[in-house]
Amino acid sequence: MSTHTNLQTFLQDRKPLVEDKLYSYMENVDAPSVLVESMKYSLKAGGKRLRPLLVLATLHSFGKNEELGLPVACAIEMIHTYSLIHDDLPSMDDDDFRRGKPTNHKVYGEAMAILAGDALLTYSFEVMESLLEKGVTPSKVLMLVKELTKAAGPSGMVGGQVADMEGEGAQLLLEDLEYIHRNKTGKLLGYSIYAGAVLADASDDQLSMLSEFSDHLGLAFQIRDDILDIEGEAEKIGKPVGSDTQNEKVTYPALLTMEGAKEKLNHHIEEAKKLLKSLPLESDLLAQLCDLIAKRDH
Amino acid sequence: MSTHTNLQTFLQDRKPLVEDKLYSYMENVDAPSVLVESMKYSLKAGGKRLRPLLVLATLHSFGKNEELGLPVACAIEMIHTYSLIHDDLPSMDDDDFRRGKPTNHKVYGEAMAILAGDALLTYSFEVMESLLEKGVTPSKVLMLVKELTKAAGPSGMVGGQVADMEGEGAQLLLEDLEYIHRNKTGKLLGYSIYAGAVLADASDDQLSMLSEFSDHLGLAFQIRDDILDIEGEAEKIGKPVGSDTQNEKVTYPALLTMEGAKEKLNHHIEEAKKLLKSLPLESDLLAQLCDLIAKRDH
Numbered sequence: 113m114s115t116h117t118n119l120q121t122f123l124q125d126r127k128p129l130v131e132d133k134l135y136s137y138m139e140n141v142d143a144p145s146v147l148v149e150s151m152k153y154s155l156k157a158g159g160k161r162l163r164p165l166l167v168l169a170t171l172h173s174f175g176k177n178e179e180l181g182l183p184v185a186c187a188i189e190m191i192h193t194y195s196l197i198h199d200d201l202p203s204m205d206d207d208d209f210r211r212g213k214p215t216n217h218k219v220y221g222e223a224m225a226i227l228a229g230d231a232l233l234t235y236s237f238e239v240m241e242s243l244l245e246k247g248v249t250p251s252k253v254l255m256l257v258k259e260l261t262k263a264a265g266p267s268g269m270v271g272g273q274v275a276d277m278e279g280e281g282a283q284l285l286l287e288d289l290e291y292i293h294r295n296k297t298g299k300l301l302g303y304s305i306y307a308g309a310v311l312a313d314a315s316d317d318q319l320s321m322l323s324e325f326s327d328h329l330g331l332a333f334q335i336r337d338d339i340l341d342i343e344g345e346a347e348k349i350g351k352p353v354g355s356d357t358q359n360e361k362v363t364y365p366a367l368l369t370m371e372g373a374k375e376k377l378n379h380h381i382e383e384a385k386k387l388l389k390s391l392p393l394e395s396d397l398l399a400q401l402c403d404l405i406a407k408r409d410h
Numbered sequence: 411m412s413t414h415t416n417l418q419t420f421l422q423d424r425k426p427l428v429e430d431k432l433y434s435y436m437e438n439v440d441a442p443s444v445l446v447e448s449m450k451y452s453l454k455a456g457g458k459r460l461r462p463l464l465v466l467a468t469l470h471s472f473g474k475n476e477e478l479g480l481p482v483a484c485a486i487e488m489i490h491t492y493s494l495i496h497d498d499l500p501s502m503d504d505d506d507f508r509r510g511k512p513t514n515h516k517v518y519g520e521a522m523a524i525l526a527g528d529a530l531l532t533y534s535f536e537v538m539e540s541l542l543e544k545g546v547t548p549s550k551v552l553m554l555v556k557e558l559t560k561a562a563g564p565s566g567m568v569g570g571q572v573a574d575m576e577g578e579g580a581q582l583l584l585e586d587l588e589y590i591h592r593n594k595t596g597k598l599l600g601y602s603i604y605a606g607a608v609l610a611d612a613s614d615d616q617l618s619m620l621s622e623f624s625d626h627l628g629l630a631f632q633i634r635d636d637i638l639d640i641e642g643e644a645e646k647i648g649k650p651v652g653s654d655t656q657n658e659k660v661t662y663p664a665l666l667t668m669e670g671a672k673e674k675l676n677h678h679i680e681e682a683k684k685l686l687k688s689l690p691l692e693s694d695l696l697a698q699l700c701d702l703i704a705k706r707d708h
Contacts, residue, residue, distance in 0.1 A: 143564035147572040151564070198528060203520035222501035223575060226524065227568050230496060230531065234563030237535050241556045250548035257555065258539045265532030266441035266449070270525050274445040277521060 117172070119400035123165055126178070130164040133182045134189055137239055143231070150220040150228040151235075154193050158211050160410075163188045163304040169401065170308025170322075175394040183243045184256060184307040187236040191264050192300060194232035197225050199273065233264075248311065256307055263303035272296025276361070284362040290331065298330030305329075305398075321387050325398070328384035333405050335377040338363035342370070344409060381406045415470065417698035421463055424476070428462040431480045432487055435537055441529070448518040448526040449533075452491050456509050458708075461486045461602040467699065468606025468620075473692040481541045482554060482605040485534040489562050490598060492530035495523050497571065531562075546609065554605055561601035570594025579658040587660055588629065596628030603627075603696075619685050623696070626682035631703050633675040636661035640668070642707060679704045 134155055141148050164185030168178040200207040200215040201222060207215050217225035240260065243253045262268055272295025279292060305326045309319055341356045342365055356363050364373035381402050388399050432453055439446050462483030466476040498505040498513040499520060505513050515523035538558065541551045560566055570593025577590060603624045607617055639654045640663055654661050662671035679700050686697050 141564050143569035144572045144576060146576065147564055147569060194528075198524055201521075201524065203524065223499075224572070226496055226499065226501065227572055227575075229528070230492075231564035231568045233528065233531055234559050234568065238556060238559035238563065241552060241559075244552065250552050253552060254539060254542065254548050258536060261532050261536035261539075265536065266439050266445055266529035270529040270532065271441035271445060274442045274522070274525055277525075278442060278444065 115395050117395045117397055119169075119397055119404060122169065122172070122397060126165055126168050127161050130161050130168070130182070130185055130189070134164075134186045137186055137190075137235075141235065146220070146224065147228060147231060150216060150224050151232055153219060154197050154216045154228065155190070155232075157193075157213050161189060163192055163300060166301065166304035166401075167308040167311075169397045170305050171312050173393040173395050173397050174309065174312035174314065176312040180243075180246050180248070180311050181308055183239055183241075183246065184260075184311070185304075187239040187260065188300060188304055188307070190232045190236040190239065191260075191269075194229040194236075195264075195269060195273070197229040197232070201225060204277075236260075252310065256310060259303060259306060263299040268295055268299040269297075272299070279362060281360040282362075284367070286367055289362055289364065289367060293331060293334040294327065297334055298327065301330045301333065302326030318391060321391060325384050325387040328380040328387070329402065329405065332377055332380040332384065332402070335364045335373055335380070336405055336408060338365055339370070339373055339377070340409070377406060413693050415693045415695055417467075417695055417702060420467065420470070420695060424463055424466050425459050428459050428466070428480070428483055428487070432462075432484045435484055435533075439533065444518070444522065445525060445529060448514060448522050449530055451517060452495050452514045452526065453488070453530075455491075455511050459487060461490055461598060464599065464602035464699075465606040465609075467695045468603050469610050471691040471693050471695050472607065472610035472612065474610040478541075478544050478546070478609050479606050481537055481539075481544065482558075482609070483602075485537040485558065486598060486602055486605070488530045488534040488537065489558075489567075492527040492534075493562075493567060493571070495527040495530070499523060502575075534558075550608065554608060557601060557604060561597040566593055566597040567595075570597070574659070577660055580660075582660040582665070584665055587662065587665060591629060591632040592625065595632055596625065599628045599631065600624030616689060619689060623682050623685040626678040626685070627700065627703065630675055630678040630682065630700070633662045633671055633678070634703060634706060636663055637668070637671055637675070638707070675704060 135152070138148065138152055138155065141151070167181040167185040167188065171178045171181045196210060197216045199205050200210055201217055208218055209215060215225075216228060220228065237257065237260075240253065240257050243256065244250065248256075264270070272292050275288070275292045276296050279288060284292075302323060305322055306319065309322050314322065338356065341353065341363065344353055357366075364376060367373075368376060384402050385399055388396075388402075433450070436446065436450050436453065439449070465479040465483040465486065469476045469479045494508060495514045497503050498508055499515055506516055507513060513523075514526060518526065535555065535558075538551065538555050541554065542548065546554075562568070570590050573586070573590045574594050577586060582590075600621060603620055604617065607620050612620065636654065639652065639661065662674060665671075666674060682700050683697055686694075686700075
């Protein structure tokens with residue numbers, strides 16, 4: 113029995129909440145001003161704020177107070193932002209633009225961009241500590257910190273980035289591609305939902321179902337990304353169309369044909385929605401999110 | 411009333427303990443093999459293991475079980491190692507050798523070196539969680555994590571690195587130089603002692619005295635480093651003599667003359683030793699450490 117909250121309204125409404133909190137955490141940073149500026153530059157460069165909003169949407173779906181999720185939401189966004197700064201570096205993807213704006217190293221130089229990334233990553237763990245002020249028990253905070261390091265570190269996002277790099281120009285199988293995406297983008301997306309659910313006191317069974325849900329959602333997200341790289345509009349996606357092909361990245365359409373990729377996308381979306389039906393959620397926000405990801409144009 | 415443990419014997423004896431534990435943590439990392447190799451390469455590149463040994467020496471000085479400090483000791487060494495990998499990058503100090511061996515990016519390339527650093531930093535926070543298995547309370551673990559993020563992040567080590575970079579080729583005052591060193595190297599050294607003392611259940615007064623002690627020790631360490639860069643032997647210090655001058659780094663001898671720098675070094679060592687006398691320590695390890703730092707040749 114689920115009440116209706118419009119997802120677009122929810123996202124529009126909560127985005128400023130996340131961003132205000134994100135910027136307010138930056139006010140507490142006692143560091144050389146150019147470093148703080150460089151960190152803020154990338155944090156303020158916009159984006160969908162998908163990961164933090166997933167934390168809030170999950171809490172909302174369980175009928176819990178979303179405020180509780182803001183520290184985790186901000187920590188995740190800082191980690192996501194650091195990963196983009198480092199990914200864009202000349203020795204990595206060598207991107208000059210991100211979301212239509214010059215990348216961090218184009219503005220602050222390579223050394224500062226590396227350090228701004230390092231600083232955001234480290235600071236994100238300090239931000240996690242403010243969960244304590246919201247009454248979350250120390251044990252739960254530590255569990256959330258531990259899962260965050262797994263999702264973001266060598267066995268998660270960083271490992272996925274390495275596999276992605278190693279895979280460039282190579283012949284990959286579907287399982288290699290899925291390994292890359294599960295780790296490079298999937299685990300941090302999945303963690304966002306996990307963290308929301310843990311804060312909402314979800315049971316182990318529910319967490320395990322949500323983990324399957326996240327897996328489908330993450331893969332769907334990435335397939336849609338690959339499709340957009342071919343069919344999207346440069347202006348909306350904020351980077352040139354066809355940049356994956358140019359960077360010799362293996363994509364779903366390349367492996368499965370465009371039709372096969374779209375079928376796979378639908379499969380994951382349907383599976384994700386099926387799982388949601390078994391959960392005691394008080395709103396259909398996550399189901400609407402599935403549709404949004406399937407159809408997003410940026 | 412302090413018993414005598416010879417510091418050199420202590421360091422030689424405990425170094426393999428720290429290194430074994432450090433490498434054993436790496437066995438648990440589930441990640442692409444080239445990433446794990448790159449992380450291990452720099453972790454195994456040697457070094458004095460000063461920071462982890464400080465954790466153990468502090469616990470020993472309070473008459474406590476040193477084993478308790480191994481997770482923090484390893485986490486700190488991982489963070490120290492990541493900072494060296496990033497510092498050596500072409501866009502930073504552009505060093506080809508570290509401790510007589512090719513730097514990480516010379517072996518694995520720039521992109522992998524950046525990611526190995528990111529992975530070590532993230533993983534260090536996962537390592538901190540194993541304090542729980544040693545019976546440390548969740549609240550204490552969280553306090554230790556929080557102080558680690560402060561020592562290593564923008565308000566500590568990363569901030570110091572930025573200030574150091576910004577200061578290259580500029581006219582610096584003594585207070586600017588001290589800001590750089592307090593943050594770039596001092597805070598992580600100080601944290602090592604702090605963590606050992608917290609695990610040894612030191613009182614707030616004792617922690618505050620030890621913090622002053624660490625401040626003197628950290629500055630002394632850096633002054634000695636600057637002196638070695640001019641008077642040391644390349645073979646022993648593992649890098650070319652005079653590289654600071656070549657990199658236009660402001661040093662203590664440049665600011666204070668060599669004689670002034672040596673006086674300053676002695677001053678900090680004396681102050682540090684004075685503070686130790688007020689502490690209920692069961693061995694004079696930390697006092698011997700002061701002498702070691704004052705006279706070290708690498």
